[in-house]
Amino acid sequence: MSSACLETPSVAVLMCTYHPGIYFSEQLISIAEQSLSPSSVWVSDDSISTDVTARISEELEGAGLTGAKIVAGPRKGFAANFLSILCHPEVEGDYFAFSDQDDIWMPDKLQVAVDQLSRxxxxxxxxxxxxxxxxxxxxxxxxxxxxxxxxxxFANALVQSIAGGNTMVLNNSARELLRRAGECEIVSHDWWVYLLVSGVEGIVIYDAKPTIRYRQHDGNLVGGHTSLMAHLNRVRLLLFHDRFKSWNEINVASLQKVKHLLTARNRQVLEDFVSTRSGGVLRRLRHLRKSGVYRQTLMGNFGLLIATLTGKI
Structure with a gap:
């Protein structure tokens, strides 16, 4: 890992692991070969075995990331692990990049993100x-x-996460916002980042050009399928299952605890969205319209409407 010049922004890479598999070394190499070298790499490992920790250390050295630091994760799931390392008191930087354990970063991933965030x-x-x-x-x-x-x-974030955490890079102000929010029960770290940054009317930069290669395999916790069947399954999730409703319950409960951080306008959006989730059909529809919440696609918004009608929002 090369030393950063004074003019070069410092980027801390925050990787969370759990028994990393055969793809781990390829991901580490892609981090080591970034055109903008990370100033530090932190690995928060949720594995229990010390043998796993030793192997992680060997893989880091093999990739040339000799200065990387390994810490024990909280062992409460992937979302808690990412929030834990993001808020770790010893982690410092101008920018903070989440990393999964089995992707491949394109060589300019960090540079592209920092170039846009620096504006x-x-x-x-x-x-x-x-x-x-x-x-x-x-x-x-x-x-x-x-x-x-x-x-x-924020109106979109209440009902949808638009990007994986493995694509996310935060500036220090966003990191401090997450720190102020503290430990909360959340569905996923990427969704929580989207909710809080948009909730304070910060800047969410969505890049249409991919900068990571995201492996699709049986070990993925969250997939990225784009087929018509995958889209239909998402709508089916809204229409006929309680998973979407339970996700909303978790997010709303945590947002209520930190609503003092939100702008006045977004506190009102949250209040209207909460009203959408109870009462009679006409009341739910009225508050759905008033809240202005939306998903990114026509099919997704159709599912949102039906979920509201059936009380599954």
Whole structure:
């Protein structure tokens, strides 16, 4: 890992691991070969075995990331692990990049993100995120994750996460915002970042051009499938299952605890969205319209409407 010049922004790479598999070394090499070298690499490992920790250390050295630091994760799931390392008191930097354990970063991933984030005033929370190039476990291209064209906003974030955490780079103001929010029960770290940054009317930069190769395999916790069947399954999730409703319950409960951080306008959006989730049909529809919440696609908004009608929002 090369030393950063004074003019070069410092970027801390925050990787979370759990029994990393055969793709781990390829990801580490892609981090080591970034055109903008990270100033530090932190690995928060949720594995229990000391043998795993030793192997991680060997893999880091093999990739040339000799200065990387390994810490024990909280062992409460992937989302808690990412928030834990983001808020770790010893982690410092101008920017903070989340990393999964089995992707492949394109050589300019960090440079592209920092170039765009550097245009945002430092005091304004900002996150860079975007699409992923989906690949097989053998790194053969499958296509890109969905392209979302509507403006990122808190009204969208309440009902949808638009980008994977593995694409996200945060500025220090966004990191401090997450720190102020503290430990909360959340569905996923990427969704929580989107909710909080948009909730304070920070900047969400959504890049249509992928900068990571995202492996699709049985070990993925969250997939990125783009087929028509995948889209239909998402709508089916809204229409006929309680998972979407339970996700909203978790996010709303945590947002209520930190609503003092939100702008007045977004506190009202949150209040209207909460009203959408109870009472009679006409009341739910009225508050759905008043809240202005939306998903990124026509099919997604149809599912949102039906979920409201059936009380599954």
């Amino acid at each position: 945002v005033p430092a005091e304004l929370p900002a996150v860079y995120c975007g699409r992923s190039l989906l690949v097989t476990d053998g790194n053969q291209e499958l296509g890109s994750s969905p392209l979302f064209g509507r403006q990122p906003s």
